[in-house]
Amino acid sequence: MFWDCAPSGSVIAGGVALAAGLALGIPAGAPLRRLGGSLLGLAGLIFVLVQGASAQLDGAGDLARVSPAAGAWCLLLVLMLLMADALAQLNPGPRARAGLLALMLVALLALLWSGTLSDLSVMQEFTSRKNAFRSAALRHLALALGSLGAAAAIGFPLGILCHRNAALRGAALPVLSFLQTIPSLAMFGIMIPILGWLAAASPAARAIGIAGIGFAPAFIALVLYALLPVVANTVTGLAATPPAAIEAARGMGMTGAQRLWKVELPLAMPVILAGLRIVLVQNIGLAVIAGLIGGGGFGSFVFQGLNQTATDLILLGALPTVVMALVAAIVMDILVDLARRIPEPLP
Amino acid sequence: MIEIDRITKLYGSTRAVDTVSLTAETGTITVLVGTSGSGKTTLLRMINRLVEPTSGEIRINGEPTHTVKPHLLRRRIGYAIQGHGLFPHHSVARNIGAVPELLGWPEEKIAARVDELLTLFGMEPAAFRNRLPLELSGGQQQRVGVARALASRPDLLLMDEPFGALDPIIRTRAQEDLRTIQRKLGSTILLVTHDMDEAIRLGDRIAVMDGGRLVQYGPPEEIIAEPATPFVADMVGDAERPMRLLSLIPVSELIETGPAEGPSLAADASLREALSACLWTGREAIPIQRDGVPAGRVTLAAIRARAERHA
Numbered sequence: 001m002f003w004d005c006a007p008s009g010s011v012i013a014g015g016v017a018l019a020a021g022l023a024l025g026i027p028a029g030a031p032l033r034r035l036g037g038s039l040l041g042l043a044g045l046i047f048v049l050v051q052g053a054s055a056q057l058d059g060a061g062d063l064a065r066v067s068p069a070a071g072a073w074c075l076l077l078v079l080m081l082l083m084a085d086a087l088a089q090l091n092p093g094p095r096a097r098a099g100l101l102a103l104m105l106v107a108l109l110a111l112l113w114s115g116t117l118s119d120l121s122v123m124q125e126f127t128s129r130k131n132a133f134r135s136a137a138l139r140h141l142a143l144a145l146g147s148l149g150a151a152a153a154i155g156f157p158l159g160i161l162c163h164r165n166a167a168l169r170g171a172a173l174p175v176l177s178f179l180q181t182i183p184s185l186a187m188f189g190i191m192i193p194i195l196g197w198l199a200a201a202s203p204a205a206r207a208i209g210i211a212g213i214g215f216a217p218a219f220i221a222l223v224l225y226a227l228l229p230v231v232a233n234t235v236t237g238l239a240a241t242p243p244a245a246i247e248a249a250r251g252m253g254m255t256g257a258q259r260l261w262k263v264e265l266p267l268a269m270p271v272i273l274a275g276l277r278i279v280l281v282q283n284i285g286l287a288v289i290a291g292l293i294g295g296g297g298f299g300s301f302v303f304q305g306l307n308q309t310a311t312d313l314i315l316l317g318a319l320p321t322v323v324m325a326l327v328a329a330i331v332m333d334i335l336v337d338l339a340r341r342i343p344e345p346l347p
Numbered sequence: 348m349i350e351i352d353r354i355t356k357l358y359g360s361t362r363a364v365d366t367v368s369l370t371a372e373t374g375t376i377t378v379l380v381g382t383s384g385s386g387k388t389t390l391l392r393m394i395n396r397l398v399e400p401t402s403g404e405i406r407i408n409g410e411p412t413h414t415v416k417p418h419l420l421r422r423r424i425g426y427a428i429q430g431h432g433l434f435p436h437h438s439v440a441r442n443i444g445a446v447p448e449l450l451g452w453p454e455e456k457i458a459a460r461v462d463e464l465l466t467l468f469g470m471e472p473a474a475f476r477n478r479l480p481l482e483l484s485g486g487q488q489q490r491v492g493v494a495r496a497l498a499s500r501p502d503l504l505l506m507d508e509p510f511g512a513l514d515p516i517i518r519t520r521a522q523e524d525l526r527t528i529q530r531k532l533g534s535t536i537l538l539v540t541h542d543m544d545e546a547i548r549l550g551d552r553i554a555v556m557d558g559g560r561l562v563q564y565g566p567p568e569e570i571i572a573e574p575a576t577p578f579v580a581d582m583v584g585d586a587e588r589p590m591r592l593l594s595l596i597p598v599s600e601l602i603e604t605g606p607a608e609g610p611s612l613a614a615d616a617s618l619r620e621a622l623s624a625c626l627w628t629g630r631e632a633i634p635i636q637r638d639g640v641p642a643g644r645v646t647l648a649a650i651r652a653r654a655e656r657h658a
Contacts, residue, residue: 248432250397251505252446252495253421266436 010051017044018075025082031089038083045075046111053119065121067312094337101330108323121312122319129301129316137320139215140297143287144324147219148280151226156272158227159234160260169235176228184289187224191217192293218295222286226279233275237268270340277332284325288317348373349394349503349535354403356389356559363389365559366403371552373408376529376536378550380543380582386559387539391505394537395424407502422449425504429511431492433480439465439491440476446499464494467528486517493525497534506538510545522548543582547571547591555579567595589654593618598635598645601653607632607644614642618653621645 005011021041025034053066068076092100117123126133162169182190196212198205210216241264249259265272291299298317305313349371356364364386371377379387392398394405396417405412412420425446433442441448443464444457452460462472468490480488489509496504509525510518526549529536540546546553547567555563555570555578563575571592574580583591598621599614611634612621624633625647632646 242432242435244428244430244432245434247397247428248426248492248495249434251395251421251426251428251432253418253423253449255418258449263434267434 006048006052006055010055011048014044014048014051017041017047020044021079025079025086031086034082035086035090038079038086041075041079041082045072045079046116049120050116053117057119065124065312066119067121067315094334097330097337098334101327101334105327122315125310125312125316133301133316133320136296136298136300136317139295140284140287140299140321140324143215143218143222143290143295143297144280144283144328147222147226147283147287148276150219150223151230151279152276154223155227155230156234159231159272160238162231162235163238163264173228173232173235176231179224180228184221184225184286185292187221188217188289188293188295191221195220213294215295217293218287218290218297222283222290225286226283229275229278229282230272233271233278234268237271237275238264240271241267270336273332273336273339277329277336280328280332281325284321284328288321291317348408349377349537350406350409351390351394352404352406354390354393354400354405356386356393356398357401362559364393364400367556367559367561369554369561369564371535371537373535374533375551376526376538376549377552377554378546379537379539379554379556380541380546380550381556382541382582384558385556387541387556388507390556391507391537391539394503394505395421395426397421422446422499423502425496425499425501427493427496427504427506427509429508431480431488431512433488433492433495435480437479438476439478439480439483442480442491443495443498445495446501450499452499460498464498467531468494468524485513486521489513489517489521490524493528497528497532502535504534504536506536508540509538511540518545525549543584544591547595555582568592571595590619590622593622593650593654596653598633599637601645601649602635602643603646603649604643605632605646607634607646609634611636611641612645613637618645618650622647622650625650 006014018041021037021039021044023037025037025041028034049068049072056066057064087100111117112123118127158172162172179187192212195210195217199210199212202210245263245267246259249263254262287295287297288299288302290297291301291303298321301317302314303317305311305315305317351367351369351371353366353368354364355362355366367386367390369377379390381387389398393400394407394412396412407424415423434445437445440458440461443461444452447457447460461476465472465475470487470490475483475487480491483491489512493506493509496506510521513521522545525536528534538549547570550567552565553563553567553570554561555575557576557578563570563579570579571583571588574583594617596618597614598612598616598618601618602614607630609628609630610624612624614635614637621633625631631648632644634644635642
């Protein structure tokens with residue numbers, strides 16, 4: 001129970017902070033008050049967690065584990081929602097958002113580094129798998145960013161060609177949409193026999209690391225999923241260029257390439273970046289499934305955890321994935337805002 | 348001089364433009380007027396080869412247009428369109444400097460030309476050059492569009508319904524400005540419109556198009572007074588004809604000596620304005636001033652006689 005999870009002094013202090021934070025944060029109207037409330041509440045919650053964890057473990061033996069229960073997670077969710085809503089209402093500019101993000105990450109890292117949370121079971125799983133965690137994080141990033149890069153390298157030219165050629169557009173977009181409808185588990189499954197056959201048939205393919213399971217099939221599946229948002233947003237962005245601007249560009253003597261570089265692409269950039277944002281967030285999530293076919297990444301923790309019904313291990317895979325996806329979404333939003341040159345009124 | 352020589356454009360079996368020939372003199376405004384589907388815009392776009400003619404030839408200062416690469420040809424021809432077509436992501440200065448940039452002018456020369464044009468169009472360079480098109484009013488956007496078309500001092504300026512998106516008051520002002528600037532620079536302009544008023548106000552010569560054919564080509568007075576076909580008469584509008592004619596004639600043509608009461612008009616006002624003043628104030632004669640000095644009067648009788656000559 002909440003009241004006996006930690007020494008009563010800590011419970012009262014943390015509980016008061018939590019209650020005050022919620023009382024400040026829940027009434028709508030003043031975003032700054034809501035932001036303050038959510039921060040106070042978070043501080044209270046973490047304080048109780050930390051105090052509680054060490055109190056519970058005291059004299060409980062080496063194998064004992066403490067983890068937050070559903071109530072704590074719910075509170076965390078509520079407080080995070082309050083904070084997100086307050087920030088959305090404050091609507092900071094792109095640079096302020098980048099600053100806030102950096103601040104949050106530093107705070108999160110400091111909290112993890114400081115060892116305050118090291119009594120929690122997730123952190124104990126982390127301590128015992130530090131090296132595996134580091135390589136999983138790098139592999140996860142490589143999968144998500146690498147597939148993004150490959151999809152962009154294929155998707156931009158394809159999108160530009162689709163924009164110029166209606167017949168190609170009519171053929172390419174339905175195929176990509178179809179790929180998007182394949183359930184992710186099935187997609188990763190399909191890759192195994194195809195790439196397995198390829199590796200068996202061609203030594204050259206084997207030499208560059210193509211195999212039925214592992215990094216290659218996961219990577220290719222992610223690229224296939226990423227193609228539709230990249231191509232579709234490139235086409236949509238280019239199609240949304242004002243027709244009068246295109247007509248003027250032609251009329252003043254720009255060549256096709258000049259029109260593309262000077263007019264169409266810059267104007268389409270916000271929509272194209274929005275496509276990349278979808279891809280990046282989607283692929284960070286999907287890359288978890290790659291764990292199932294030996295692709296590595298945080299997914300390997302999740303599936304190990306599922307097999308052993310070890311919730312903490314699942315969390316060790318899931319929580320960093322969520323953080324990574326959130327950071328990616330915020331960073332890409334900032335880039336989209338910067339690409340969309342909003343006119344600033346002159347003094 | 349622009350020579351359009353038996354130019355034809357077929358779309359399938361439809362003759363969008365049907366063997367049109369006309370010559371526009373250097374330093375004049377030629378207005379192509381017609382209803383939608385008359386082929387006027389197609390004809391204009393064949394001059395800078397946004398549309399390739401099926402047959403015929405167009406020569407600019409004697410040089411046939413089909414001997415020049417289309418994008419190089421277009422850099423020598425200014426082009427202003429309805430809804431201005433400014434690049435929304437570029438500043439006013441970059442928009443105006445777009446063609447000089449394509450032509451590879453040095454930066455300082457472009458900047459100087461941009462400031463010169465902004466001044467010419469009555470827009471303070473320091474206040475406007477760094478703005479984005481979205482931060483301008485409709486009239487200002489349109490002026491920047493025309494300034495961009497003039498930036499590289501082109502041999503010829505093509506304008507496709509350039510004032511179509513403006514409200515009536517700003518449109519009249521923009522037309523006057525264009526007239527003034529054209530006289531000052533001596534530009535050669537071909538302008539497309541569906542508005543006969545605009546054609547009469549701006550054109551040194553008017554080309555009326557109907558169903559792909561050129562049905563009449565002449566100065567505005569001739570189009571009004573002697574319409575070649577019922578279609579042209581319809582475009583001019585029977586009821587409007589006398590007023591349109593009077594609007595072309597300055598009062599200075601009818602000045603006579605004699606007394607007149609009430610507020611006076613300037614000598615470069617049109618007879619239409621004089622008539623309007625007579626009717627509105629119930630006067631038989633209006634005093635005229637030239638440069639602020641009384642110069643005589645214009646009488647209602649004289650205006651009537653001038654309009655009646657075409658009966």
